[in-house]
Amino acid sequence: MIDFGWIGGHLGDLVFRTLQHLYLTSVAVGAGLAISFGLSVLSVRRRIAFGPVIAISGLLYTIPSLALFPFFVPITGLTDLTAVIPLVLYSLLIFVRNIVAGFDAVPTDVLEAADGSGYTPFGRFGSIELPLALPLVIAGVRLAAVSTIGLVTITGLLGDKFGGLGFFIFEGLRHSFRTEIFLGGLGSIVLAVGVDLALVAVQRRLTPWASPGAEAG
Amino acid sequence: MSGAASVTFDHVTKRYPGSGGAGTPGAVNDLSLEVPAGKICVLVGPSGCGKTTSLKMVNRLIEPTSGRILVGGEDVAARDAIELRRGIGYVIQQVGLFPHQTVVGNVETVPRLLGWDAARRHRRATELLELVGLEPSRYAARYPSQLSGGERQRVGVARALAADPPVLLMDEPFGAVDPIVRERLQNELLRLQESLAKTILFVTHDIDEAIKMGDLVAVMQAGGRLAQFGPPDEILASPASDFVARFVGADRGLKRLSLSRVDALELMPAVTASPGDDAAEARRRALADPFPYLLLVDAEQRPLGWIEQDDIPTTGVLTEELAAAMSPLLDRRTTLKDALARLVEAEVQAGIVVDRAGRTRGLVTAEMIFDWSRQTKAAAVASAAGADAVGGHAGVSAG
Numbered sequence: 217m218i219d220f221g222w223i224g225g226h227l228g229d230l231v232f233r234t235l236q237h238l239y240l241t242s243v244a245v246g247a248g249l250a251i252s253f254g255l256s257v258l259s260v261r262r263r264i265a266f267g268p269v270i271a272i273s274g275l276l277y278t279i280p281s282l283a284l285f286p287f288f289v290p291i292t293g294l295t296d297l298t299a300v301i302p303l304v305l306y307s308l309l310i311f312v313r314n315i316v317a318g319f320d321a322v323p324t325d326v327l328e329a330a331d332g333s334g335y336t337p338f339g340r341f342g343s344i345e346l347p348l349a350l351p352l353v354i355a356g357v358r359l360a361a362v363s364t365i366g367l368v369t370i371t372g373l374l375g376d377k378f379g380g381l382g383f384f385i386f387e388g389l390r391h392s393f394r395t396e397i398f399l400g401g402l403g404s405i406v407l408a409v410g411v412d413l414a415l416v417a418v419q420r421r422l423t424p425w426a427s428p429g430a431e432a433g
Numbered sequence: 434m435s436g437a438a439s440v441t442f443d444h445v446t447k448r449y450p451g452s453g454g455a456g457t458p459g460a461v462n463d464l465s466l467e468v469p470a471g472k473i474c475v476l477v478g479p480s481g482c483g484k485t486t487s488l489k490m491v492n493r494l495i496e497p498t499s500g501r502i503l504v505g506g507e508d509v510a511a512r513d514a515i516e517l518r519r520g521i522g523y524v525i526q527q528v529g530l531f532p533h534q535t536v537v538g539n540v541e542t543v544p545r546l547l548g549w550d551a552a553r554r555h556r557r558a559t560e561l562l563e564l565v566g567l568e569p570s571r572y573a574a575r576y577p578s579q580l581s582g583g584e585r586q587r588v589g590v591a592r593a594l595a596a597d598p599p600v601l602l603m604d605e606p607f608g609a610v611d612p613i614v615r616e617r618l619q620n621e622l623l624r625l626q627e628s629l630a631k632t633i634l635f636v637t638h639d640i641d642e643a644i645k646m647g648d649l650v651a652v653m654q655a656g657g658r659l660a661q662f663g664p665p666d667e668i669l670a671s672p673a674s675d676f677v678a679r680f681v682g683a684d685r686g687l688k689r690l691s692l693s694r695v696d697a698l699e700l701m702p703a704v705t706a707s708p709g710d711d712a713a714e715a716r717r718r719a720l721a722d723p724f725p726y727l728l729l730v731d732a733e734q735r736p737l738g739w740i741e742q743d744d745i746p747t748t749g750v751l752t753e754e755l756a757a758a759m760s761p762l763l764d765r766r767t768t769l770k771d772a773l774a775r776l777v778e779a780e781v782q783a784g785i786v787v788d789r790a791g792r793t794r795g796l797v798t799a800e801m802i803f804d805w806s807r808q809t810k811a812a813a814v815a816s817a818a819g820a821d822a823v824g825g826h827a828g829v830s831a832g
Contacts, residue, residue, distance in 0.1 A: 329529025331494055332602075333542050333592070334519035347533045425533045425576045 219395040229384075230403070237380025237407060240296070240368045244303030245361050251304065252311030252356075259312065260319045273308035281306070281370045289374065299371040299378050306367060307360040314356025318349030351426050354419040358412050365408040369400065381407065437470035437632045438505030438599040440491060445500035447486050447657070459486045461657035464500070468649065470599070471630040475647035477637055478680070483657030484636045488602050491634060492521045504600055519543050522593030522601035522631070526608040528585045530577040536562070536588050537573040543596040561591040566621065583614040590622070594629070601633045608637070619645060640681050644669065644688055652677050663817060666692050670813035690770035690806065695763055698805055700786055700795025703728040708737070708753045716745040724796070728785065729756045734792040736762065736785045760785045763797060773802050 223230070255273075259266035284302040292298045322345050330340045372379025372386040379386060381403040388396030420427060447461040458481030468474040476484040489495040491502055493514045502509050509517055530539050540558040549557070562569045565587040577585055586606060593601055606622075607615040619642065626633065637643055643650045644665040652660045652668060654676050661673040669689040672678035681688065705728045706715040719727040719742045727745060729737040738756025745755070761775040763784045776784050776799050783796040 323527070323529070323532075325525060325527035325529035326531060327529075328494070328525060329523065329589075329592075330531070332492060332518055332521075332523030332525070332529075334515050334517075334546050336515055339546070344531060348531075423533065425535075425578070 217394075218398055222395050223399055230399070233379070233381050233383050234403065234407065236378075237365065237368050237382075237404070238411075240299055240303065240371065240378075240380055241361060241364050241411070243296070244300050244364050244368075245307060245357065247300065248304045248307030248311055248360060248364075249357060252308050252315060255308070256312050256315035256319065259316050266316065269312055270309070273305075273312055276305045277309040279305075281367060282373065285370060285373050294375060294377060296378075299368075299374060303364050303367055303371075307364055310360045310363060311356050314352050314359065315349065318352030318356075319345060321352060322348045347423075351419065351423050354415060354422065358415045358419075361411050361415060362408045365404060365411060369404050380404075436599050437630055439470045439503070440468045440474075440600060440632055440634060441501075441503040441506075442466050442487065443501040443503065445487070445490060445497045445502060447483070447490065447495065448498045459483055459657075461486050461490070461497070464653075464657065464659055466651055466659060466662050468632055468634065470505075470632050472648040473626060473633040473635055473646055474649040474651060475635045475637060475643040476651045476653060477640055477643035477647075478653035478660070479655065480638060482653040482655055484638075484653050485604055486657070487653075488604055488634055488636050491600070491602055492518045492523060494518075519546055519596065520598050520600075522596075522598040524586075524589050524593045524601065524603040524606045526605040528577075528589040528609075530585055530588055530592070532577050534576075535573065536567070536575050536577070536580070537569075539577070539588055540591045540595055542592055543598075547596055557595060558591075561594055562588075564594070564625065565591045567591070581614075582610045583618060586610060586618055587621075590625075594631075599632060601631045603633060603635045605637055606635070607642070608639075615642075622646070641688070644681075644692065652680060654680075666809075667813050667817045670810045671817035673817070686806065687770055687773075689810070690773060690802065691768045693769050693805070693809075694765065695767045695769065695772055695786055695797060696765035697769070698797060698801055700797060701783070701801065703785070703793060703796045705730045705734070705793060706751055707732060708751050710751050712746040712749050712751050715751055716742070716747060719745060724783070726783075728793065728796075729753065730793055733790070735790075736760075736787065736793050762787050762791075764788070765794075769802050769805065772797055773799060 255265075255269050259269050281302065284305070285299070288298045288301050292301070326344065326348065327340070330344045335344065368380045369382025369385055372382035376383060376387075381400045384396040384400030384403070386400075388394065388398075388400065442464045445461060445464045447459075449457040449460055461483040464483075464487060466474070476487055478484050486495055490497050491504065491509065493509055496510075504517075504521070531542070537555070537558045540561055541554045544554045544557055559569045559573070562572060567584060567587055572580075572584070572588075577588070580588065586609075589606070593603075607618050610618065623646065635646055637646075647665050649663065650665050650668050651662045654660045660680075661668055661677045666689060668677065669681055669685045669692070672681055672685070678685070701724070704719050704722045704724065706718070707730055715727060719740075725742050726739040727742065729740055729751065731737055736759070737753055739758045739760065740751070740755045741757065744757065745751075758781070760781045761779045761784045763772050763775065763786045765786065765788075772784055776782075776797075783798045786794045786797055788794050
């Protein structure tokens with residue numbers, strides 16, 4: 217059974233671990249997005265780069281997380297960086313696929329009209345291509361965020377300093393205390409769903425034209 | 434900018450590397466032609482004939498392999514490509530509206546790139562939406578996904594006109610809409626052009642559209658060669674080659690008729706009489722005329738119907754009941770092709786031409802249309818021959 221009394225007595229820990237979870241997720245997703253954006257633009261502009269980029273990020277994705285998280289400890293020590301690097305590496309495949317698909321989805325007639333209207337290449341990228349790629353980029357952010365929130369729990373492997381809500385799972389496993397396992401698991405799920413919904417709202421806000429029946433005010 | 438500027442192709446060639454050089458689809462081979470300011474020149478030909486390539490070389494989306502293109506007498510190669518494009522309107526078949534921008538945002542594209550302030554941009558966009566027949570209060574805030582195909586194309590035209598460019602390039606602009614909308618858009622563009630008087634280069638593969646839209650028609654054939662260049666009437670009356678003759682079609686005689694209207698003909702006067710007129714007098718007048726029918730009209734000269742000469746009573750007065758048959762009513766703006774079609778459809782010898790108030794102005798017969806066709810064709814052939822003599826560049830004034 218679930219011991220709600222225990223949970224009530226550890227609300228402070230819950231808040232701290234939730235914030236830690238969000239922190240690790242944001243840093244990893246932000247860094248993953250930045251790196252992937254660069255790789256994606258490179259892949260779109262120089263198509264020859266796309267194959268290797270996808271192959272390498274796909275290969276990274278296959279590494280078992282239980283092996284990858286401890287891997288960087290000798291190099292970066294027990295720092296946030298050790299937790300974040302694997303999270304970033306796992307996000308690359310999701311990001312690159314979505315961002316490249318986003319740019320590929322920009323209709324060629326739109327690009328031709330932009331060129332014919334006298335956009336500079338840089339202006340076209342910023343004013344036409346990027347906004348039109350945005351729905352799929354944000355879809356990538358949603359996927360990466362949800363997947364990263366799940367993976368953050370594994371960082372508990374590195375010790376009690378990490379793990380976010382995963383800390384409760386690891387501690388619960390050590391003490392065979394079901395309430396803690398439940399709290400960590402459910403908390404992580406709620407967090408993932410909440411973040412996903414928040415990102416949907418962001419997407420609606422940023423791409424009003426993509427919603428059916430939308431009209432600018 | 435505003436006004437219009439001539440567009441000149443001076444021995445322009447575009448070859449694509451790799452495959453067969455001049456034979457590659459889209460290649461252009463030694464194209465020379467001049468479009469005077471304010472005229473619509475239609476580039477027409479089968480797919481792969483290089484017509485779109487030719488168009489895109491004007492705003493340097495494609496660079497020629499050799500030769501020069503002049504806009505307003507100035508070599509486009511000497512101008513900055515980005516600045517050049519901002520000064521040339523560009524409309525494409527798939528429209529290419531920016532889906533993330535509203536209608537008004539799309540129309541403001543070039544003024545925004547040119548750095549106009551917001552108030553001036555907005556004024557101009559509103560003016561243009563009205564010009565293309567889209568009520569600004571209804572359409573300005575919509576996104577392209579909320580428009581019909583015809584509405585999108587109107588926005589595309591408004592966007593191209595936003596900075597009042599002297600030259601407009603239109604690449605199969607009405608190719609993606611249904612025939613009814615296409616005809617309406619064609620008519621609207623022609624109506625706009627009456628006041629805008631832009632120099633328009635218009636690409637299509639549809640010879641009927643070319644004939645309808647063009648002051649000048651450039652027929653292109655595979656390999657990017659110019660097969661014939663001249664006013665539509667000249668191309669129809671005197672195709673320069675078998676290719677052009679086949680391309681314009683076996684019905685080119687009929688197509689020529691669609692270029693002229695009833696007001697080109699000298700109408701045949703009708704023998705008319707009204708109900709209540711003396712029958713004997715009307716009969717005498719009808720029999721004196723070679724046309725075997727008397728046209729019964731009302732007091733306002735509006736046609737009521739035909740009475741065959743022999744059926745006119747010898748005594749008494751004419752009554753409306755005597756009118757046994759009627760003819761199609763034509764007006765001065767009816768094309769000769771439509772006039773002929775309606776004569777055939779109604780199986781009558783003559784159509785009645787009426788004015789705006791419906792009053793009878795005269796008669797048109799099929800024979801008159803044939804005679805007109807024969808006489809004007811001879812003139813067009815002579816004009817085409819004259820054009821050939823100076824290298825295929827002239828014939829412009831005949832437009």
